[in-house]
Amino acid sequence: MILWEYDGSFEGFLSLVHKSYALKTIPDTITRSQNSGTLLDESIWIETDPFNSEKVAASLQKYFSKEAIERLMHAFLCDDVNPERDILLYIRIGFKSAEYLNDLAHPTIYAIHGYQRRVLSTLHKMNAYLRFEELEDKTLYAKIEPPRNVLPLMGAHFCKRLRGEPFIIHDRLRSLALWFREGEMKIESVEGYTNPESSPNEKKFRHLWKTFFDHVAIESRKNPSLQRSHVPLKYRIYMSEFFISP
């Protein structure tokens, strides 16, 4: 059983791809954290090497279609499972022939499609169910706890939607924050956390929203299980309509 570990970054993963070719080895398991191997398995730490990862990135761009690259990058964000080994296999298939990557009946390729679909579905839900609150300085601030690492994909949607208004999206599970201010976007890790002051209007609009939310439902069509299948409980943590009292 060959176990490889790396630092969890995309660059780190590309270094690992390079290593796989250099050593002519496909590991049985790839994990993101250190010290997760059992006593029987010998785990090898793969160091992130900017030079090698750059080389892999360049050949991906040369030989893979735009969709295939996007697909494997989306799959990489599926961090509730370990998609790395499948992505490695996917890349190896693509370097044999990029055309093979369209073969949906191949288990590895179907798996990558599956990871991508799950990431995009989480992204779609998160874009929909995220709630901003207005801070004192008019910045919009949202807390999220997405089951997959979709924060890097969220910036584009909200830049377009908010048209240059400053906003912050805070992934509290991964301690990451996406900032947008004066036309610039960045993702930073945030360690400490203090709840920022919200604007005086905030309470009023949350209550008005709650009023609308409660009254728009038709009593004779009540269907809580349908509601829960659309908005699973784990997405409701920061949706005020589900927890403030009317």
Add this chain to the structure above:
Amino acid sequence: MTIEQKLSILTDSAKYDVSCSSSGSVRTLDFGGVGSVGNGGICHAYSADGRCISLLKILLTNYCLYDCAYCVNRISNDIRRAAFTPEEVAELTINFYRRNMIEGLFLSSGIITSEDHTMRLILKTLQLLRHSYGFNGYVHVKLIPGASEELIIQTAALADRVSSNIELPSSASLALLAPDKTREKVLQPLTMAKNYSLEHQKRPIGMSTQLIIGATPENDLDILRLSSSLYDKAMLKRVYYSAYIPINNTKNLPALTTPPPLLREHRLYQADWLIRFYGFGFEEILNEETPYLDERFDPKLSWALRNLHLFPIEINTAEREILLRIPGLGVRGVNKILKARRFRALNVYDLETMKISLKRLRYFVTVRGKLLVDHSLDYQQIQTELLLLPKPSPAAQPTLFDHFYPTVMGEL
């Protein structure tokens, strides 16, 4: 009256309109401020009845001059009345929108003072949103039948979608239950908006209407025939079906205890989908002998059972249009098969790898020339076996959106 009280009254009055979609809109105009419209709709929440909340769906006012028997807001009902000012509606919309609670506004209204006066108030709200706030989000407004052409055109020029509800599927029912309306009167503002849009806008404006199901004696064939002609001739983008919920005690309508025909509504949406996305004509789905949709099976399955002579179909060679007609295959499944079979002749395991369910499919296909069921196709046998299949959970009720692939299934 506080804004909160108004909001609760005017949400209650608007909620029986089922339209909620914010999808399928591409706008070229830019009003300069916050907001965007995308091709795929977004549901920002789901209410306790499991329906999508995409738009702030409210009435401007529930005061109304009309006395339509099926309507909760008719003049003869003794209910609490309220009216928003255009400013109040605009402020609510912007503030909900910025907090990511809605995609935009769906504004309808009772008829207050006169048709023109009502249309003018709606227009004023739109002007405030678009010009004072620069709002770029989605706006759907009701056109008021009987309002002047000039007001209707000005309104259509600023909205993403306009609609006017026919409500009752035949002229006879309209005359009986909505004496102030005729079908011609209801469709007139849509014709005006369409003509204006074709002449002056790059993309024709989206238009929709709503039909109430189960309040009057029309059968499903009548309803689907009407929707088809609305899609073809009136160029509507959507026809919504709303199971009638008895709210008024009237001798010409079902009693207050009648449950809303939700399953019938669901089957009509499925049939509507077949017409819009699967290349079916309404006369294939229903005819004079069978004027109602079978509630036990979805319309595609019923069609296939009535046309067993067209099956089985070989999944490795059939063309896209034919594959789409096989029960158990949707647009997404068909796309997977088309993609994968370029590389090999697919077998049953390949279908399993691609998570294509054989539950219903197996009665209607061959895979590499082989049948998947033992017996030769027999209507009775298949029907019995299909009826024994476990029922889907109640959670799997109609969804108006395909969440993950709006470009595949949504309003193309």
